[in-house]
Amino acid sequence: MKKGIKRRVVWSYLILIIFSVALFEAIILFALRVYYLDGIKQTLGDQGLLFSSYYEQELIDNQLLNNPGRLLNQYRFLVSAEVQLIDPNGNVIADTHENKQKNISDYEDVKMAFTGVTGYLDTKAAGERILFVTQPLKRGSTVIGAIRFTTSMERLNHVFTKNMLILLSFGGIVILTAAIISFFLANTITKPISVITKAAEQMASGKLSTRVKKENEDEIGKLADTLNYMAMQIEKHEQLKNEFIASVSHELRTPLTSIKGWAVTLNSMTEDDFFRNGLEIISTESDRLNHLLGDLLDFSSLSSGKLPLVIEKVVLPTFIQQVIQQLAPRAERQGIQLSGHLDESLVPVLVDHNRLKQVLMNLLDNAFKFTPYGGKIVVVLTSIGKEAVIQVIDSGSGITEEELQLVKNKFYKGKSKGAGSGIGLAIVDEVIQAHHGKFSLTSKNGKGTTAEIRLPIK
Numbered sequence: 001m002k003k004g005i006k007r008r009v010v011w012s013y014l015i016l017i018i019f020s021v022a023l024f025e026a027i028i029l030f031a032l033r034v035y036y037l038d039g040i041k042q043t044l045g046d047q048g049l050l051f052s053s054y055y056e057q058e059l060i061d062n063q064l065l066n067n068p069g070r071l072l073n074q075y076r077f078l079v080s081a082e083v084q085l086i087d088p089n090g091n092v093i094a095d096t097h098e099n100k101q102k103n104i105s106d107y108e109d110v111k112m113a114f115t116g117v118t119g120y121l122d123t124k125a126a127g128e129r130i131l132f133v134t135q136p137l138k139r140g141s142t143v144i145g146a147i148r149f150t151t152s153m154e155r156l157n158h159v160f161t162k163n164m165l166i167l168l169s170f171g172g173i174v175i176l177t178a179a180i181i182s183f184f185l186a187n188t189i190t191k192p193i194s195v196i197t198k199a200a201e202q203m204a205s206g207k208l209s210t211r212v213k214k215e216n217e218d219e220i221g222k223l224a225d226t227l228n229y230m231a232m233q234i235e236k237h238e239q240l241k242n243e244f245i246a247s248v249s250h251e252l253r254t255p256l257t258s259i260k261g262w263a264v265t266l267n268s269m270t271e272d273d274f275f276r277n278g279l280e281i282i283s284t285e286s287d288r289l290n291h292l293l294g295d296l297l298d299f300s301s302l303s304s305g306k307l308p309l310v311i312e313k314v315v316l317p318t319f320i321q322q323v324i325q326q327l328a329p330r331a332e333r334q335g336i337q338l339s340g341h342l343d344e345s346l347v348p349v350l351v352d353h354n355r356l357k358q359v360l361m362n363l364l365d366n367a368f369k370f371t372p373y374g375g376k377i378v379v380v381l382t383s384i385g386k387e388a389v390i391q392v393i394d395s396g397s398g399i400t401e402e403e404l405q406l407v408k409n410k411f412y413k414g415k416s417k418g419a420g421s422g423i424g425l426a427i428v429d430e431v432i433q434a435h436h437g438k439f440s441l442t443s444k445n446g447k448g449t450t451a452e453i454r455l456p457i458k
Helices: 007-054 056-060 068-074 108-113 154-204 219-269 273-304 316-335 352-369 425-433
Strands: 082-086 094-095 117-124 128-137 142-152 312-314 336-342 349-352 376-384 385-394 438-443 450-454
Touching: 007 056, 007 082, 007 142, 007 154, 068 082, 068 094, 068 425, 108 117, 108 128, 108 142, 128 154, 128 336, 154 219, 219 273, 312 352, 316 336, 316 352, 316 376, 316 385, 352 376, 352 385, 352 425, 352 450, 425 438, 425 450
Parallel strands: 336 376
Antiparallel strands: 082 094, 082 142, 117 128, 128 142, 312 349, 376 385, 385 450, 438 450
């Protein structure tokens, strides 16, 4: 998934959910640990109080020090823990387990017990977590000893770990569900935008009939409506422009034909060199304007889709060789070596013979304009997969990287001296698109240009 709205939306949702789940689980786990720990403390403390209540009379009679072992062994404790009886000096006077440590007065829980309150100590010993709970034993308000419970926290840790794994599993399911939902939500935003982007690219390439399907009545739906309206207006203006170009071209052809005819007639009737040169210039410029008007009409018809293609089978090697022979005299006049490398085994393709010839003539005309004396122009015909590939390669002045992005645009005139009307390459592009093919240019400034046409082989 590339960087874009989808990735930002998905990660925004995921980060929020992950943070929320992590915080929620951390609070629950902390609360659980405190709950279980407090429960153990409460249980052990209650056992101490029950012991004190059970032997209340003995404590009153100060019999704790007389026979502490008997008191400890007679009482049945309801917890699994080591139990110790401690005298006021911190000495262990009775123990349910054998313990070499006889004085424990330095422990914090014992110190707290001798102040009259229950003492707690959570520590680590021999790599194991241990909890000590020490309950004071009183005669009236006087502390005459203490009962100390020692229990391992391993069971608590086991229960805590089990609950933690359950919570983490639940959190993982929540995060996975959130990821799926966020991906779906991101798609509801990015998919329509992708469709709109693709449609906009098609419109930008000249396919103004493209329309965006409106999915929902929201901001994206409004954007689709706006784009469709824009395309409709541009298409309308484009149609008006094409009709205007066609109308003007037709209107200009009649006076140009008259000018050309009278120039030729008058040229044949005069012997004056001055008048003859002037009339030749008028005749030549009339021909140039007629050619330009023809290009304008073709371009207008192609752009509006009103120029039908006459599709027929064409043997490309023979066809290209004929074009090369036709331009051979021009190549000889300009001192340019014109040749062809043609794959004779290529099967016939379905194209409009006249339009394809127009395309090749335009491309070769450009190559002649920008190839200096002594240069080379090569026409290459090959096949790649199910496509026939025609390349016109010249050793001319080339095209700058900046201009290469613009030369196929309608009416773009290059900065070089031999630049034409800006229609030729646009016509080439329109004709090749009408054949469902591809037209591309590659060039390096000062190192020549390669024009490539790809036509489907059916």
